[in-house]
Amino acid sequence: MGGGFAKVLNLAKIRKIHDTSMRILSEIGIKVNNEEILDLLSKAGARVNKETKVARIPEHLAMESIKKSKKRYVLYGREAGKIAEFGYGKQLFMSSGGQYIWIDETTGERRPGTLNDSRTAILIGDALEGID
Secondary structure: OOOOOOOOOOHHHHHHHHHHHHHHHHHHOEEOOOHHHHHHHHHHOOEEEOOOOEEEOOHHHHHHHHHHOOOOEEEEOOOOOOEEEEOOOOOOOOOOOOOOEEEOOOOOOEEEOOHHHHHHHHHHHHHOOOOO
16 A cells, blocks of 8 residues: 555644744743753753753744654564554554543543553554554
8 A cells, every 4th residue: 555645734723833833842831840850841941840850942943853854764563564654755644542642431520541541542543443
């Protein structure tokens, strides 16, 4: 099966998403619950509040990091031949148990994910016929 691209947004909408994302990173920031990562971000030029564990990342730092990142990588499954290749022009659909925020199934409230949430999501994804 050949790879393809779905064009859902026009360039103006893509630019708006990019600009808003950069503004969120630089003005609101992201919560980082790891002192070592906070130190690295601070040394790289992010504004870090150690008390709140929030790092505000300027656009130039975010874009520089994206430019330096690998453009292709492979995730290998438990079974031989079960691989997901990213950046090779293939379209992929996958499940993920690594969401940062979850909606609690009992209360309906947003909350940080737990190890049990990840386990449950992985089990569900593994049981789905269309997901390898």
